[in-house]
Amino acid sequence: MIVAETRAHAARIEAALTTGEAARSPIAASWSRSARMYGLDPAARSAPMRMTDAEFRHVSDRMEPTVRLAAPTLDRLFRAVGGLGTCVVLSDRDGVPVDRRGNSAEDRDFADCGLWTGTIWSEAQAGTNAIGTCIAEARAVTIQRDQHFLSSNTRLSCTSAPIHDAEGALTAVLDVSTANAACTEAVMTLIAHSVTEAARRIEADLFRARFASARMWLAPGLDRGVGAILAVDADELVIGATRAARQHFGLKGDLARNPVPAADLLGLAVPDTLEDGERAVIARALARTGGNASAAARNLGISRATFHRKLGARATEGRDLSQN
Incomplete structure (x- = not known):
């Protein structure tokens, strides 16, 4: 049965590639890259390549700040979707999962699929898949079961969104995957929205940390x-x-x-003369002291006479400067 399904899957992909579907379909375009650029065989049933322990430690060390900042968002996302038989994965910019959330009862299923920390889910290694294709196309991607290139991945439905660093460069990918057949295309569409929103929250957290x-x-x-x-x-x-x-x-x-x-x-009309800049400083000083000119002058380190002279008639209009 598995052999027949594998052959049927490979035949479907070959038909799509020979009829020019790659020019019309993003999925077929990814299939084309997988076959023609990376030389992958859709009938292959091997798990994704794993990094060595030393290689994974290097990636983990580099990703530690991102993993730390993303953790609360990953927790919230898993609480929302974990009951659907999903796992939540954070990968680096090369498609290597560095952190994940999952139900212990389902961990073996994901480990058997190779969807685990330290594996490589780039298109070059795993063909069409949500993490790798998200990286290749720089956009959010959902890949349903037999849309995967490798037949070994067709049990999975996955949705991923890119995460960019404070300079706008791709730094990570957020993914939710499931082997639960009850997660239909409609359900995955809802999950995809949550994944994209969570990815934007992580981006915002990274940005705020960079410019604290x-x-x-x-x-x-x-x-x-x-x-x-x-x-x-x-x-x-x-x-x-x-x-x-x-x-x-x-x-x-x-x-x-x-x-x-x-x-x-x-596109704001802001005066740019030195005089206007000085007037703005004085106006802020007055606002901070509730209109107390003496206090404002002291805060600016100038005399009250100098303060009044710099303020000028226009800035003093409507303000009570008689307080001492």
């Missing part, structure tokens, strides 16, 4: 779930942007080295 001392601004006009966040310093300069923000504003390069004025980026 900056203010976080949500890019206006975009869905909050997209995660378009700007890191702005005390001088109103954008020193960091998430991948979504970079795409929205067309930002490139190292913003910490080459910051961008937030006003310019957001």
Whole structure:
């Protein structure tokens, strides 16, 4: 029975590749890469390649900060979907699972499928699969059972979303997989939404950790779930942007080295003369002291007379400066 199913699966893939379906279907395009670029055989029933202990320790050490920050989100996601017979996997940018959540009663099934920490799920090693194809196509991907390239993986239904670091580069992949046949395409669609949302939360956590001392601004006009966040310093300069923000504003390069004025980026009409800047400083000083000019002057390290002179008639309008 297994041999017949394997042959049928391989024949289906071969038919798709010989009829030009790869030009019309993202799944068939991945099959084409698996067969023609990587030389894989869909009839192969071997488990994914495992790293050596030393290799996996190297990957784990590099991924430790990401794993630590992602842990609460992985826990929440597993609580939401674990009852459906799924496992939650966090892989590195090369498709190597470095952390996972699963039910102990189902661990053997996933271990037998090779979906375990230290295995390699890149397309080059495992053919079409959610983790590897997500990396290859830089987008969220769901692969249902026989959409996998290798027949050994057709028991699984998997959905993955990319996670980008604070500079917008791919750093990890979040995946939920199941061998439960009751997880239909409709159910996997719902899970896929949760996976994408969780991946965006992890991205935001990585970004906030990277720019811990900056203010976080949500890019206006975009869905909050997209995660378009700007890191702005005390001088109103954008020193960091998430991948979504970079795409929205067309930002490139190292913003910490080459910051961008937030006003310019957001199209805000902000006066740029030294006089206006000085007036803004004085206005903030007054606001912090509740309009007490003497206290504001002391906080700025100048005399009250100098304070009044710098403030000017326009800035003093409407404010009570008679307090001592």
